[in-house]
Amino acid sequence: MRFLGKIARWFDDRLKLGPFLRETALHPVPRRSASWWYVFGSAALVLLTLQIATGVLLSLVYVPDAGQAYNSLLALDHNVAFGWFLRALHGWGADFMVAVVLVHMAQVFLFGAYKYPRELTWMGGVFLLALTLAMAFTGQVLRFDQDAYWGLGIGASIMGRVPLIGAAMVHLMLGGPIIAGAALSRFFALHVFVLPGLLAAFVGLHLLLVLKLGINEWPMPGRIVRRESYLQEYEDLLHSEGVPFFPHAVWKDLIFAAAIVAAVAGCAAILGPFGPRGVPDPSLIDASPRPDFFFLWLFAMLALLPPAIETPILLIGPPLVIGALLVLPFWAGEGEKSWRRRPVAVLSLTLIAVSLAALTHLAFHAPWSPVMDAWKAAPIPRSDLRDRSPLELKGALVLQNMQCRNCHSLGGVGGHRGPALDAVASRLTKDQLIRQVIQGGGNMPAYGKNISPAEVTALVAYLETLRPKGGPPAREAALQDIQRSKADALKR
Amino acid sequence: MSGDKELTRRVFLMKAAVFVSAALAATTAVPIIGYLASPLRRLGKKLKWVSLGPVENFPSGRTRLASFQSPNGEPWDGLTDRTACWVRRVDESTFQVFAINCAHLGCPVRWFEQSQLFMCPCHGGVYYADGSRASGPPPRGLFEYPWRVELGRLMIHAGQLPTLSTEA
Numbered sequence: 001m002r003f004l005g006k007i008a009r010w011f012d013d014r015l016k017l018g019p020f021l022r023e024t025a026l027h028p029v030p031r032r033s034a035s036w037w038y039v040f041g042s043a044a045l046v047l048l049t050l051q052i053a054t055g056v057l058l059s060l061v062y063v064p065d066a067g068q069a070y071n072s073l074l075a076l077d078h079n080v081a082f083g084w085f086l087r088a089l090h091g092w093g094a095d096f097m098v099a100v101v102l103v104h105m106a107q108v109f110l111f112g113a114y115k116y117p118r119e120l121t122w123m124g125g126v127f128l129l130a131l132t133l134a135m136a137f138t139g140q141v142l143r144f145d146q147d148a149y150w151g152l153g154i155g156a157s158i159m160g161r162v163p164l165i166g167a168a169m170v171h172l173m174l175g176g177p178i179i180a181g182a183a184l185s186r187f188f189a190l191h192v193f194v195l196p197g198l199l200a201a202f203v204g205l206h207l208l209l210v211l212k213l214g215i216n217e218w219p220m221p222g223r224i225v226r227r228e229s230y231l232q233e234y235e236d237l238l239h240s241e242g243v244p245f246f247p248h249a250v251w252k253d254l255i256f257a258a259a260i261v262a263a264v265a266g267c268a269a270i271l272g273p274f275g276p277r278g279v280p281d282p283s284l285i286d287a288s289p290r291p292d293f294f295f296l297w298l299f300a301m302l303a304l305l306p307p308a309i310e311t312p313i314l315l316i317g318p319p320l321v322i323g324a325l326l327v328l329p330f331w332a333g334e335g336e337k338s339w340r341r342r343p344v345a346v347l348s349l350t351l352i353a354v355s356l357a358a359l360t361h362l363a364f365h366a367p368w369s370p371v372m373d374a375w376k377a378a379p380i381p382r383s384d385l386r387d388r389s390p391l392e393l394k395g396a397l398v399l400q401n402m403q404c405r406n407c408h409s410l411g412g413v414g415g416h417r418g419p420a421l422d423a424v425a426s427r428l429t430k431d432q433l434i435r436q437v438i439q440g441g442g443n444m445p446a447y448g449k450n451i452s453p454a455e456v457t458a459l460v461a462y463l464e465t466l467r468p469k470g471g472p473p474a475r476e477a478a479l480q481d482i483q484r485s486k487a488d489a490l491k492r
Numbered sequence: 493m494s495g496d497k498e499l500t501r502r503v504f505l506m507k508a509a510v511f512v513s514a515a516l517a518a519t520t521a522v523p524i525i526g527y528l529a530s531p532l533r534r535l536g537k538k539l540k541w542v543s544l545g546p547v548e549n550f551p552s553g554r555t556r557l558a559s560f561q562s563p564n565g566e567p568w569d570g571l572t573d574r575t576a577c578w579v580r581r582v583d584e585s586t587f588q589v590f591a592i593n594c595a596h597l598g599c600p601v602r603w604f605e606q607s608q609l610f611m612c613p614c615h616g617g618v619y620y621a622d623g624s625r626a627s628g629p630p631p632r633g634l635f636e637y638p639w640r641v642e643l644g645r646l647m648i649h650a651g652q653l654p655t656l657s658t659e660a
Contacts, residue, residue, distance in 0.1 A: 065568055065570070066568060066569050066570040067569065067571065070570075149572065150598070150600065150614075153599065153653065157596070157655045157656070159655070161655075161656050167655075168532055170653065170655055170657065170658050171531040171535055171658075172529070172532065176531050177531075177538055177564050177651055177658070178562050178575070178652060178653050180562070180565065180569040180573050280572055282576060282592070283559040283571075283576040285592055285600040286602070287613070288613035289613070302597060303614075303629065305629070307630070307631055310629065310631075311631075368615055368616040368628075369614065369615065369616050370611045370612075370613070370618075372613055375604075375606075403606060403607040404607075406604075407616075443628065445618050445626035447607065449620075450608040450621075
């Protein structure tokens with residue numbers, strides 16, 4: 001022990017880091033800030049360390065070559081001892097890291113920690129969030145499978161929407177005119193050199209600022225932040241109820257970080273690595289690309305935005321969001337910190353969280369995507385075929401053969417792009433059905449050119465039988481009006 | 493007085509050093525920027541005529557999947573320089589060759605012979621047999637490659653990923 005101490009002293013005589021380390025470990029924090037609410041930042045740092053370690057380990061085997069990357073992923077999964085586990089750790093670690101960074105940001109926002117004098121800490125944090133998301137996207141590309149290939153296609157298509165310099169942006173992003181080896185090489189460079197370097201720099205700045213300015217005090221309703229008096233008040237608070245970071249607060253950070261790492265390892269061990277899903281061969285077109293979990297909300301938004309405003313929102317949205325986050329500490333740099341007195345802040349955060357969750361949930365089911373094989377793989381429920389005439393049964397065949405089921409469900413099976421057809425006859429009259437099939441409309445293609453009159457007759461005859469037992473068929477609204485006015489006239 | 497003079501010389505040397513270093517750094521940056529911008533040199537120039545095979549492969553009135561090797565491929569591209577496209581032979585002498593990429597966000601569209609529709613698996617874009625937009629989010633119809641028939645082979649002018657600003 002004494003020998004170890006001697007070695008430590010030998011190094012410290014040269015490095016002279018002792019006072020700095022002591023100051024870091026023992027810097028006072030307000031007693032109430034040594035709280036379970038203040039553990040997310042350090043957990044994100046621990047996850048970043050895990051990502052760096054597993055990333056370096058994966059790079060021992062992974063080959064960043066468009067022709068071989070997929071094979072090297074398979075080798076990691078099946079040939080290299082624990083290769084699958086390392087991939088799973090890295091993949092799940094990424095998901096957890098995005099989650100923890102978001103929770104950390106939400107907590108900092110709710111606790112008003114971005115206010116004076118911690119504006120720069122918050123702004124650095126905004127860049128750290130952007131970098132984390134950029135790491136998530138570039139990482140998904142390095143898992144070079146069909147999702148990665150078509151994900152690059154989606155990224156390039158978004159770039160292609162930039163006015164004037166769109167073509168240049170596409171070629172710069174892909175490193176050439178097509179999605180190929182050059183694209184993988186530059187995303188590898190981004191994921192492994194550029195973004196981690198920036199992350200390290202911003203994490204350093206973030207930590208330095210936390211040390212220099214002190215951790216945010218527990219927000220109390222009525223304790224107002226003012227530029228003139230805040231620093232003195234914080235100083236006084238540390239004097240009256242400050243405790244050293246080590247050991248009063250650090251044990252909670254350690255336990256939470258350990259729990260998070262255990263959760264990552266548990267998910268990795270039980271649920272395994274992500275993908276790879278399908279060889280990245282663009283001539284295999286039976287792909288249905290899906291982004292990773294943290295971009296599902298974006299996938300949903302791209303399907304749901306009205307086409308007319310899609311491009312402006314895609315191009316102006318991200319700078320607006322980042323700009324708003326950067327401006328926040330200047331716009332609301334003083335005043336109340338407590339969420340109890342900041343209803344707008346609480347409501348905004350709730351709105352954002354609920355929107356993201358709802359979009360993510362929708363994207364899991366993707367009701368806007370046609371179910372490509374429903375027309376041959378989803379049988380019509382038996383009850384919808386019983387007691388039908390030959391013409392109606394012929395119509396049921398037309399319904400299947402014309403791929404209607406790809407977008408319309410029966411008995412809950414099939415696509416959900418269009419409305420379910422289970423009770424269509426109680427909504428549309430015969431004439432309306434014929435018109436809808438032939439002319440389309442309301443986001444349905446017109447079938448007029450591709451379907452014979454005999455097929456329309458059979459199809460509509462079948463569709464007219466689709467209504468609840470005993471329920472009335474739909475009637476022309478105008479007809480009902482005429483009948484009602486006739487009845488009224490008779491009464492009079 | 494002499495102190496001031498010395499200070500001035502130091503300041504001058506400092507400024508000169510900064511200027512020289514900045515000039516050197518800027519000179520070095522020129523090739524670096526040129527290197528980074530090198531993908532732009534191919535902009536719009538590298539499209540070539542590639543063959544999709546004999547015209548007999550494409551029966552009249554039908555739409556068939558074809559694939560070709562991108563003229564801009566590199567040996568290290570693996571399978572990614574292969575590209576698929578849909579060939580519609582309208583009649584004996586007229587073709588339409590559609591890019592596989594949806595005009596919305598580039599996902600691969602699939603052809604359904606019975607209903608004569610192209611459907612996209614990502615966000616539900618749908619196109620008619622002639623490539624025009626039928627429904628869903630795409631802002632336009634499918635991208636089309638220029639084509640010609642040469643010595644009995646169907647050729648298309650291709651070589652870049654079609655997007656709204658880089659047409660096929």
